[in-house]
Amino acid sequence: MDISVDFAGINLKNPVFTASGTCGYADELSPFMDVAALGGFITKSISLQPRKGNPTPRIVETDAGMLNAIGLANIGLDRFLDEKIPLIEELDTAVFVNLAGQTIDDYVAVTEKLAKIDAIAGFELNISCPNVKKGGITFGTDPEQIENITKHVKKVAGNKPLMVKLTPTVTDISVTAQAAIDGGADALSLVNTFTAMAIDIETRRPVLANRTGGLSGPAIKPIAVYLVNKVYNEVAKPAGIPLMGLGGITTASDAIEFILAGATTVAVGTASFPNPAASAQIVEGIENYCVEHGISSVKELTGALN
């Protein structure tokens, strides 16, 4: 029984990643699990300049979900190269770096430098973060801009696969998916969070300092599964482009839902907060499912929805 997958030209131990921004730089997970058990690891978004991020409160729990407005807080490219690349070099799993920026030039500058680093397996292009005012969200909803930015980043990504992360808050996600593919994306990941708001009725103010935040967690899972299935059927399968499914994955059963819907890989985000071993447990659970159901390779399950 084989749970390895091929994903945009890389062979992965298994389909399970941790999602960008939800697992620090992996060392935070090590008291709870073996990071090498993962198919892959995605870093927090990296931007050219360091970003302090938003003031607090940056999160608020909602029904079966949470809002976050971290604001892409990150140490910036230079410190990332100095401090984090050595950590990444230690990791025995495929590391994707999540790229953020305000302009196409930003994205290109970051990618160019990182493309040279062997320890990095691939890139995830974040064009869809809802918490940055002049940030990616404008790129993320306009097919023309998606194609354009993808093209520019792909050009400097060297031989590393480029995965484009899609926002769910569009009228037709197949259109944005197609645009990324037209721009040269090697894979697509979906979904990012949904823009949302929680209000404190005592103070009559939004709970988050940033007013709005991105909704993640189990609450959004059924929408994410649908969107993965839609993109798989309408765009990705015909184009032969693999998908990473995410949004509310908490258990192996959730992960398998995404895989059946059309995902080749999955990523675990919010679930790692209450259960930092969630991603490793999901790897095990997928393995068990395959054994119990007589599935010789997890690859057979991608898109196997009847």
Added chain:
Amino acid sequence: MDISVDFAGINLKNPVFTASGTCGYADELSPFMDVAALGGFITKSISLQPRKGNPTPRIVETDAGMLNAIGLANIGLDRFLDEKIPLIEELDTAVFVNLAGQTIDDYVAVTEKLAKIDAIAGFELNISCPNVKKGGITFGTDPEQIENITKHVKKVAGNKPLMVKLTPTVTDISVTAQAAIDGGADALSLVNTFTAMAIDIETRRPVLANRTGGLSGPAIKPIAVYLVNKVYNEVAKPAGIPLMGLGGITTASDAIEFILAGATTVAVGTASFPNPAASAQIVEGIENYCVEHGISSVKELTGALN
């Protein structure tokens, strides 16, 4: 202390409605609450011809939410006139009829007949149901079509207010909101459900016979609050058009969040299933909130988010 509101030209006892399709024809609620305690009641969608609806399973519970694919099952205009209008005439609350159709002519035919009936206080135009194949969803995402259908229906709606119900699954809901207003909408209601899917990993089939369904319930509340606030600020407030907020409202606190975000009225959907008295309890809770916070009229709260 006054919890009455003015909504699209009608005076309502209070801001609380029950949402379309979630409270039968009101008599089902009567063992649990006094329907006359409500600000208003919205009927299940009515179409020109009767609709059997979808095969079962029509629902599935998800994390803090549920999917439904009822398929606008309804008895059709003629039986509605014969059987339900007498019931509606008995109701001591503002009754809005929710209108569904496949073509503009359908909508117009239904509205024309109903416009003559005194017991009906207003209309809610459902252009956004995700569970009907050739149904409203195509209207619901295209601003031109929204404006067009609103114009046609408004023309035959007589002196009754026309509220247009918006789908949340668009790139920019302010654009569709504006289109409805341009078409002559007297009010907007948002949101309808999110298209979503749940997969049974044993059978590898979607749980719902219809494959996809609409996600409702507490899970979607933070997105709905955000969208109401966005439409209020960008479109409704400048245009002087009132909003009805809905999506996951379960408690009076939830309702107040929507009102602070910009809603003049709110509607309770899924919450009535586990707690059929939810809407009446929310009326009470709003009243208590106003008393405790020294608010002389609930009208002051609309859009009062700091």
Added chain:
Amino acid sequence: MGNGCNHKHTIFTAHVLESIEIGPLYHRTTFQLDEVGSKAFADAVPGQFAELDLTAVSLPPLEKIPPKLVDACKRNIILRRPFSFADIRKDNPGAIEIDILFCVLGPATVRMTSLRPGDSVSVIGPLGNGFSVPEGTKNALLVAGGMGAPPLQHLGFYLRENFPDMNVVAFAGAKSKEDLPYQLLEAPERDTELAEFSRCDVPAHIATDDGSIGMKGFVTQALENWIRTNDPKSGSTVIYTCGPEPMLAQVAKIAISHDLPCQVSMERRMACGIGLCQSCAIEVRTPASEETVYKLCCKDGPIFDARELVF
């Protein structure tokens, strides 16, 4: 027999009196209804059901949850769950007791296993129409497949009490001995002994797919055998059945072919149980035409005439 559709249902609190595990996946919980509930249940009959709110009940520790259900149990539930009654005891009219016999299948029923005496839950009921006994019924055949058992156990008690002369015969089927949701007698000598039915002097014909108890085969075969042997006259024999849908279809077919009236208890996923949501559609034939329409399992059922059902 009463008509469940008279809006006597209401919302009230039920207190747990007892909770026992009667098999690895089967539990029986006894609730005492408060005054409001007792009043509403005064005329409740077998085949009706109630909607229980289990959202606030704790999950058992992970190691006590069946491994297959651990993932599903992480789901936060918001809807009530429908359950029929395995018995209703009205000895104390102000404190009616109901038994719910349930199978552990998912997040709500797993939570239900952690209910302890003293706990309470919110209940809506009694709901639905319930079984009815046509005038002149002499033989009642109760055909229960798997978790279809509870309302038929209830019906057994009910018939014995209210129609002491009626000839009541039960048929109980399951995959295997462990899947029979009954408190098996210590050493069931014959295939006709199941505690719940023996208690009311109702013989039970047991059939299991693997022959681990009773006859090997489907319960529908046991039913056919009985009919062949006893040649019951139409009009005086009524079949009552509850269980998985393929079994119900088969029982309905047998009933129709022998021209016996048959009352079928149907199940659907229910979001409300009270007619608000239309989720529980049951396809039925219209009297005059080829067309079918949907009725609501919660309001128009859950008991339907075998002849109107489209399987």
Added chain:
Amino acid sequence: MGNGCNHKHTIFTAHVLESIEIGPLYHRTTFQLDEVGSKAFADAVPGQFAELDLTAVSLPPLEKIPPKLVDACKRNIILRRPFSFADIRKDNPGAIEIDILFCVLGPATVRMTSLRPGDSVSVIGPLGNGFSVPEGTKNALLVAGGMGAPPLQHLGFYLRENFPDMNVVAFAGAKSKEDLPYQLLEAPERDTELAEFSRCDVPAHIATDDGSIGMKGFVTQALENWIRTNDPKSGSTVIYTCGPEPMLAQVAKIAISHDLPCQVSMERRMACGIGLCQSCAIEVRTPASEETVYKLCCKDGPIFDARELVF
């Protein structure tokens, strides 16, 4: 004193030993850690915290939930909740006991009130850096506002045990007598008796906004009074404080103005508690420049030097 940032934290199970209500909204729950947890907690110190998973715990019946919290408690929770320790008892190194003293504020803490002996919860800990005792400390001033009490109670016990000669003085403030999260002595004669501090011979200066017990006024005034009277030398006196942020800001200001070292326990909404999410940012000054940066309350804190904090 240990350094909490050494990744000794882990995930384990804690069993409820006792749960008592010490005031209308205050509860103290004692947990016994399993072996894994006991090992991880061997070096745990006051000021550290743990993340408790309360998602599977039952909600009390509606009528037992404070009316103001009923709406909030309908929310299905998914995240853990951070709590510091009011005490850690290491008498039995394989079965360490921790006390959590908590205030009922929302869905998780309401659920926590229904924990009973025998129940268990999943815990991640010990987390964060904890308080430290600089060499040569002679006076320790513990300044607790409202629910800032638990880690300072713990610190009281800890200092008495490990530094028996140290002069420890506590300051406890709250809105009103009922809001003091202490087991008040039957009849506290003076403003210097609070059971938790008396137990370790630490006098406590009480201040309430309404004067219902102790001095009328803010706890920061009590602190200033003490400093004015006792004129403690910088270098030998350390202030430890925990409570609402405006109070912490005031304490920090007092400490800095008297040039006294001050360790401030900060709180933030935490999604993870272990450095994964960056939700718990605390703005701090950078040594050389005007610029501020964010540190993480969960990893770099929750204890910060008053001088670096930007209030």
